[in-house]
Amino acid sequence: DAGVIQSPRHEVTEMGQEVTLRCKPISGHNSLFWYRQTMMRGLELLIYFNNNVPIDDSGMPEDRFSAKMPNASFSTLKIQPSEPRDSAVYFCASSSPGGTEAFFGQGTRLTVV
Amino acid sequence: SQQGEEDPQALSIQEGENATMNCSYKTSINNLQWYRQNSGRGLVHLILIRSNEREKHSGRLRVTLDTSKKSSSLLITASRAADTASYFCAMPRTGANSKLTFGKGITLSVRP
Numbered sequence: 001d002a003g004v005i006q007s008p009r010h011e012v013t014e015m016g017q018e019v020t021l022r023c024k025p026i027s028g029h030n031s032l033f034w035y036r037q038t039m040m041r042g043l044e045l046l047i048y049f050n051n052n053v054p055i056d057d058s059g060m061p062e063d064r065f066s067a068k069m070p071n072a073s074f075s076t077l078k079i080q081p082s083e084p085r086d087s088a089v090y091f092c093a094s095s096s097p098g099g100t101e102a103f104f105g106q107g108t109r110l111t112v113v
Numbered sequence: 114s115q116q117g118e119e120d121p122q123a124l125s126i127q128e129g130e131n132a133t134m135n136c137s138y139k140t141s142i143n144n145l146q147w148y149r150q151n152s153g154r155g156l157v158h159l160i161l162i163r164s165n166e167r168e169k170h171s172g173r174l175r176v177t178l179d180t181s182k183k184s185s186s187l188l189i190t191a192s193r194a195a196d197t198a199s200y201f202c203a204m205p206r207t208g209a210n211s212k213l214t215f216g217k218g219i220t221l222s223v224r225p
Contacts, residue, residue, distance in 0.1 A: 004155075033213060042217040043156075043201065056212050091155055093213075100144055100205050102213050104155030 004105035006092050012111045018080040021108045024073055025094030033102060034067055034077050035091040043091075049075065082112045117145070117202035117216040125222040132189040134219045136202030143205065145178055145185050150199045150218070159187075194225045
């Protein structure tokens with residue numbers, strides 16, 4: 001298995017632009033997590049899906065952030081409009097039914113200038 | 114939400130020495146997990162210990178869990194330069210919302 005795949009690996013965008021981050025979880029996994037990592041705040045859980053349904057989005061910082069999971073093999077995290085303070089590394093992770101170990105992707109490093 | 118607090122924040126040791134890292138938490142747990150993050154990479158699961166276990170081993174890793182003190186420790190024996198990384202503990206919530214949250218992590222530097 002290729003593991004959790006995230007794209008792009010790096011994204012540089014101008015303030016105000018829309019940014020879409022993508023994630024393909026491991027086949028057969030039914031839980032998907034989006035995290036944001038910064039030096040100041042550490043690793044923050046943004047949203048958690050189970051069987052494609054958002055279970056907890058209490059970590060989504062504001063309405064500019066939205067996440068979808070249209071099917072079991074794809075999820076997106078969208079920021080519109082982006083701001084410089086959104087600059088961070090965004091990780092996607094997935095885990096299997098009944099399993100508790102999370103498998104992480106390589107992350108997307110987002111820079112908003 | 115349940116989130117571990119790792120201690121110390123940073124640790125620097127000589128290759129060959131043992132590294133001990135601690136994690137404390139506030140509410141009851143089903144299990145506790147330790148992860149490693151190398152610079153510029155995603156987190157990698159190291160070991161999971163269940164609430165009814167007190168100690169677990171995996172290679173050079175030894176994890177203990179004291180549910181009465183709500184704490185866990187991760188011991189890396191005979192450390193190597195390649196062990197240089199950040200280490201995190203995490204505890205999934207119980208019930209329908211089994212989200213996994215992490216603390217700020219421990220930065221371990223192993224000097225060759």
